[in-house]
Amino acid sequence: MTNDTNVTWHEHRVSRDDRERINGHRGCVIWFTGLSGSGKSTLANILDHMLCERGVRTAVLDGDNVRHALNAGPGMLRETHGEAFAERFGLGFTAIDREENIRRIGxxxxxxxxTGVIALTAFISPYRLDRQRVRDTMREGDFIEVFVDTPLEICEERDPKGLYKKARAGEIKHFTGIDDPYEAxxxxxxxxxxxxxxPPEALAVEVIEYLISRGILPANRPATAH
Amino acid sequence: MTNDTNVTWHEHRVSRDDRERINGHRGCVIWFTGLSGSGKSTLANILDHMLCERGVRTAVLDGDNVRHALNAGPGMLRETHGEAFAERFGLGFTAIDREENIRRIGxxxxxxxxTGVIALTAFISPYRLDRQRVRDTMREGDFIEVFVDTPLEICEERDPKGLYKKARAGEIKHFTGIDDPYEAxxxxxxxxxxxxxxPPEALAVEVIEYLISRGILPANRPATAH
Structure with a gap:
């Protein structure tokens, strides 16, 4: 009898195509890369607002929602999972740990x-190889690398978190653009x-135009699609 | 001038509330737990179909889409990232590695x-503490634990992947329900x-009724909501 019942259990997933049809647009990853202070996160959030207004399904991944859970450091894991666990799995800032950080985000x-969502990621992701590896895991056309090309001088002048100042003072080591390379x-x-x-709004529109040109977003989608 | 421009850059995120309002339902995690062969994955996929038909935004996480990338083992990582990386970050099946597996999925x-999505997870997740830790990271009401309570005898009779047979023969060690505990x-x-x-469809309907009772899904949502 159990076997009889099993026959009717259909295991098939809702396909990505189905989800994209329901959503009215394709899924992709928009991978912002650039120096600290270049405007990645600002741009991702403005673009996110614009896409949501068009009824597009999105998600933003950045340090704020990734570093405190998925890619938590030893300090946080020690509290929840104990010392041995934290030592084994906590992510630090060594070369290999940064690689793993980017790998998981990818x-x-x-x-x-x-799932048919447009994922916006905003991480410095300074190394070409790390970005290439993420690209390699995806289907052709799914990985859209967006270089936020802001001159170092401007990033350093903005210095929204005061990190450049600390890096120049030697209080932070291996800071991208100062004593660690950014590979454009x-x-x-x-x-x-x-x-x-x-204005960043104009730059976000550039991204939307690109998405339309690639058929990821439909052209002329009304602002209130739902 | 850079500073002037910065003033207009609004950093705020699209809130979860906004996304839920757009979606017309709340986000949550439906955490299926139970023995191998209990029907978790089947149930998750049937429920997923039913939810998609109601225009609900969903995602399914299970071994198929998690173990080959996010929680890849040393074998896969060796190929893409080299030996040292694979050794440091590849997930195996030790107690601590299984803990990390569940932590990342959570x-x-x-x-x-x-992002206002209903996430369906289908993992044995045999230990109470691991499930509790995932629950603890979430807001009250977000974590919905669904115990797929299928007797071991039935799971073993089904044995869809032939794993129970191997476990009984001693070819697989630490198999949940055989020589490793399942903590209901x-x-x-x-x-x-x-x-x-x-039929599993009736069980999936039970979950939907629960979601409606908790205000996560609206009652009487039309089948074609989009």
């Missing part, structure tokens, strides 16, 4: 993408010149 | 939930008796 962004993308899908000359 | 489910929930939000007497 894996989660892909999970969102596979060689073939990003988009390069945004976020030097303050154009 | 963190990702929470990310989905925070003591206060699950829902207990489903998936012994084959009732």
């Amino acid at each position: 894996a989660v962004a892909q999970l969102f993408c596979e 993308p060689e073939a990003a899908e988009l390069v945004l010149h976020a030097d303050g000359e154009r | 963190a990702v489910a929470q990310l989905f939930c925070e 929930p003591e206060a699950a939000e829902l207990v489903l008796h998936a012994d084959g007497e009732r």
Whole structure:
């Protein structure tokens, strides 16, 4: 009898195509990369607002929602899971730990993408190889690398978290752009010149135009689609 | 001038409330737990279909989409990231590695939930403490533990992947229900008796009724909401 019942149990998933059809747009990962203070997070959030207004399904991944849980450091894990666990799994800031940080973010962004969502990620992600590895895990066209190309001088002048000042004073080591390299993308899908000359809203519109040109978003979608 | 421009840059996120309002339902995590072969994955996928038909935003997390990327083992990581990386970060099946496996799944489910999505997870997750820790990271009411309470005899008779046979033969060690414990929930939000007497569709409807009773789904939502 159990076997009889099993026959009727259909295991198939709701496909990505089904979800994209329901959503009225395709899923993808928009991977913002650039120096600290370049405007990645600001841009991601403005773009997110614009997309939500169009009825597009989105998710934003950035330090705020990733570092305190998924990619928690030893300090947090010690409190919840104990010393041995924290030592084994807590992410620090060594080269290999940063690699794992980006790898997991890529894996989660892909999970969102596979549910037909447009995932926006805002991490410095300074190394070409790390970004390439994320790209390699995705289907052709799913990974959209957006280089937020703000000159170091402007990032340092903005210094929203006071990190450049600390890095210059030697209080923070291995700070991207100061004593650690930023490897600019060689073939990003988009390069945004976020030097303050154009408002970030205009840069976000550039991304939307790109998404329309790639067929990820439908053209002329009404503002109130739902 | 850069500073002037910065003033207009609004950093605020699209809130969870906004997303839930757009979606027309709340986000939550439906955490299926139970023995191998209990029907967790089948149930999650049937429920997922039913929810999608109601226009509900969902995501399914299970071994199929988690173990090959986010929680990859050393074998896969060796190929993409090299030996040292694989050794440091590859997840195996030791107690502590299984703990981390569940912790990460919880963190990702929470990310989905925070974007107003109903995340369905289907993992044995045999230990009370691991499930409790996931619950503890979430807001009151967000974590809905669903115990798929299928007797071991039925799971073993089904044995869809032939794992019980291998465990009985000693070819697999530490197999839940055979030589490793399954700690049944003591206060699950829902207990489903998936012994084959009732079709899984009826069990999925039980979950939907629960979601409506908790105000997560609106009552009487039309089948074509979009």
